[in-house]
Structure formats: C-alpha cells, structure tokens
Amino acid sequence: MNAFSKHRSKGKRSCIDFALPFSAPPLKKKKSQFRSFDLVKSFTSSSSHARDRIVAMGNILSLIFGKSKASTSHDSREKILGFQQYKSLVGETSKPDPGLVTRKGSDARSIVDKIPVYKRLYQETRQRDERLSSLDAEVKLTEISLRKEAHIIKVEEEEENLCDLFCPLTGEDEEEVDNALFGRDSHTILVTHESSNIEITKEIIRCLRPGGWLNDEVINLYLELLKERERRQPDRFLKCHFFNTFFYKKLIGGNDGYDYKAVRRWTTQKKLGYSLINCDKIFVPIHKGTHWCLAVINVKQKSLQYLDSLGGMDCFVLGVLTRYIVDEAKDKSNIEMDGHSWKQEIISLPTQKNGYDCGMFMLKYIDFLSRGISLSFSQENMEYFRKHTIKEILRLRAE
Numbered sequence: 001m002n003a004f005s006k007h008r009s010k011g012k013r014s015c016i017d018f019a020l021p022f023s024a025p026p027l028k029k030k031k032s033q034f035r036s037f038d039l040v041k042s043f044t045s046s047s048s049h050a051r052d053r054i055v056a057m058g059n060i061l062s063l064i065f066g067k068s069k070a071s072t073s074h075d076s077r078e079k080i081l082g083f084q085q086y087k088s089l090v091g092e093t094s095k096p097d098p099g100l101v102t103r104k105g106s107d108a109r110s111i112v113d114k115i116p117v118y119k120r121l122y123q124e125t126r127q128r129d130e131r132l133s134s135l136d137a138e139v140k141l142t143e144i145s146l147r148k149e150a151h152i153i154k155v156e157e158e159e160e161n162l163c164d165l166f167c168p169l170t171g172e173d174e175e176e177v178d179n180a181l182f183g184r185d186s187h188t189i190l191v192t193h194e195s196s197n198i199e200i201t202k203e204i205i206r207c208l209r210p211g212g213w214l215n216d217e218v219i220n221l222y223l224e225l226l227k228e229r230e231r232r233q234p235d236r237f238l239k240c241h242f243f244n245t246f247f248y249k250k251l252i253g254g255n256d257g258y259d260y261k262a263v264r265r266w267t268t269q270k271k272l273g274y275s276l277i278n279c280d281k282i283f284v285p286i287h288k289g290t291h292w293c294l295a296v297i298n299v300k301q302k303s304l305q306y307l308d309s310l311g312g313m314d315c316f317v318l319g320v321l322t323r324y325i326v327d328e329a330k331d332k333s334n335i336e337m338d339g340h341s342w343k344q345e346i347i348s349l350p351t352q353k354n355g356y357d358c359g360m361f362m363l364k365y366i367d368f369l370s371r372g373i374s375l376s377f378s379q380e381n382m383e384y385f386r387k388h389t390i391k392e393i394l395r396l397r398a399e
Contacts, residue, residue, distance in 0.1 A: 210386065211356050213359060238370055239278070240282065280299065291358050305346075306344075315344060326339045
C-alpha cells in the first residue's frame with residue numbers, strides 16, 4: 001500500500017477530494033478509478049522523464065480497455081481535477097493562434113493603408129495635439145484679415161487713381177479749352193501727333209462740345225495717348241493694345257464677313273514691338289453708323305466683353321474677334337488656340353442717359369479698364385470728361 005492509500009484508509013480527506021465535482025463527500029471508489037486518478041496526479045507532478053513513462057503506461061491501458069487515445073478527454077479531466085487544475089493543464093494549448101492575430105493585423109493594416117498617408121498623419125496629430133483645432137480657426141481669421149487688407153489697399157489705390165481722373169481744371173486750363181471749342185478760325189491746327197500723323201484742328205476738336213458726337217480723329221488720337229501713357233508708366237497700367245476705329249471695319253470687309261488677311265500686317269512684331277497674345281487686354285472700337293460701342297479681348301482670361309452704353313449686346317462681334325485672336329496666335333506665335341473655350345461675358349457698366357455721349361462713354365471705358373479699376377463714373381461726369389479730354393489732347397499727354 002502506497003502513502004496515498006494509507007492516507008485515505010485513515011478516513012482523512014485530502015485537498016484532492018475537494019476538487020471533485022460539487023465538492024461532494026468522498027465516496028467509495030473502485031480501485032481502477034483510484035489508480036487512474038493516481039496516474040493523472042503523477043502525470044501533473046512528475047518530471048518530463050516520468051511523464052513519458054506515464055504516457056507509455058497510458059497507451060497500454062488504452063489498449064486493454066479499448067480506448068483509441070492515451071490521453072484522457074478534456075471533459076473527464078475536468079470532472080476529476082476540477083476547473084482550475086484542468087485549466088492549468090490545457091492553458092498552453094488555449095492560447096490564441098499567433099498566425100490568426102497576424103492575419104487580422106494585416107487585414108487592419110490593409111484597411112488603414114487605403115487612407116492617404118497625409119490624412120492619417122493629420123488625424124493622428126490632431127489626436128495628440130488639441131491646439132491644431134484652434135490653429136485652424138486662427139488660419140481662417142488670418143486669411144480673412146489678409147483679404148480685408150488687400151481689399152483696403154486696392155480701394156486706396158482706386159481712390160488715388162480716381163483723384164487723378166476727377167482732378168478739376170485750373171483757370172488757365174478752362175480758358176484754353178474754351179478757346180479751342182469756341183474760338184475763331186476753325187481751320188487752325190491745334191496739335192499734330194507725329195507718330196500717328198493725326199492733325200487736330202479747332203473744327204475737329206469741337207466734336208467734344210456738349211452734345212457733340214465724337215469723330216474718328218479725336219478717338220484715335222486719344223487711344224494713341226493712352227498707349228504712350230502705358231509706355232511711360234508700365235508698372236501703373238495694364239499691358240494693352242488699342243486698335244483704332246478702322247480696324248474692325250477692315251476685319252469684316254471680306255465676302256463672308258471676315259478677312260484676316262486685310263489686317264494681318266497691322267500687328268507685326270516689327271511694327272508693335274510686342275505680340276498681342278502677351279497683352280492683358282485688347283480694345284476694339286466698334287462703330288455702328290451713329291453709335292459707338294467697345295469690344296474687349298481679355299487674353300489671359302480667355303474671355304471677351306461687349307460694352308454698349310445703351311445696354312446692348314452683339315454676339316456676332318465677339319464671334320468675329322474670337323476667330324481673329326485664334327488666327328493671330330497661329331500666324332504670329334504659331335500657337336494653336338481653341339476658340340470654343342473662350343467665354344463671352346456681360347459686365348455691369350454705367351450707361352448714357354442721352355443720345356450723344358456714347359463716344360465719350362467708350363473712351364472712358366477704355367481709360368478705366370486700362371488702369372485695372374472699376375467703371376466708377378456716370379452720366380453726370382460726362383461734361384467734365386469732355387473738357388478734360390480736350391486738355392489732354394492739347395497737351396498730347398494722357399494723365
């Protein structure tokens with residue numbers, strides 16, 4: 001009899017008895033059950049060499065009792081040893097499969113990888129640094145502040161330009177203007193513009209009297225003065241080209257209403273010193289019998305505008321000029337342009353309240369737009385503009 005049997009024969013209860021299911025009092029067991037229990041106990045407490053011997057003995061017992069496997073099933077072990085001892089025996093085998101975790105981790109990473117890196121880093125940074133949320137607001141406020149400052153600067157620049165545009169005439173200027181408009185000898189030549197070979201007599205300049213219709217000579221000379229003004233101060237004015245009043249008539253003089261060859265040599269590099277496609281704006285006076293209008297080609301914006309002081313619109317004119325700028329770019333710069341991508345724009349503009357100030361409105365459209373400022377004038381300013389234009393023509397200098 002071993003020590004374990006002696007211990008039980010004295011009627012004493014060991015800690016192993018309490019591991020039985022439901023902590024039932026010790027019952028009389030069959031000898032084979034105790035031997036089986038002894039075998040399990042020895043297995044759990046023996047060294048690795050002893051365990052091998054026990055496994056071998058278990059295999060023999062399995063053959064005797066018709067078992068297919070040497071190890072006892074998980075359920076029987078739990079009944080014999082209790083939950084805690086059973087858990088200690090199978091704990092190693094119940095660990096999660098590392099391969100399974102790796103697969104789940106890789107799947108998660110693949111989902112994360114679908115998020116752009118910069119967004120993921122930004123989200124992680126926002127979680128670590130709460131100040132970024134306040135920085136967003138600060139950036140927006142700064143942008144708004146900068147826009148306001150830029151707007152203020154632009155308004156100040158426009159106000160400065162407007163001061164020049166509405167500068168009152170001196171007493172000497174008024175006297176000179178009156179002499180040109182109402183003095184005797186109407187055939188007297190007042191000024192001659194050498195580069196354009198335009199002569200202005202008293203008779204010609206009297207179209208600037210109140211109620212007069214502007215003629216070609218006055219308009220074309222004033223456009224020449226605007227170009228010279230730009231050359232003197234290129235940083236202050238936009239880079240523009242000013243066609244004279246005869247250009248559009250030549251352009252539409254063909255049999256089909258379009259003749260590029262008729263005006264092809266008007267814009268050579270030798271004659272102008274620049275290419276039209278490098279300009280900001282191209283101004284084209286349009287004369288419709290007794291009414292002056294203006295067409296503007298915004299080269300960099302790829303858009304065209306039609307300015308009529310009576311509020312009219314002429315899509316045919318803009319279509320002809322679109323075709324012209326495409327041909328001009330191809331002929332002079334070997335650049336292919338898509339005319340269909342050019343837009344026709346309608347802008348808000350001051351309009352005339354009578355039947356004779358259309359020419360004066362057209363000149364001031366050109367004057368203001370070439371400065372890059374808004375059309376901030378009205379019908380009430382036309383009398384002043386007429387006198388100021390006479391002063392500029394007599395000085396051969398646009399201000």
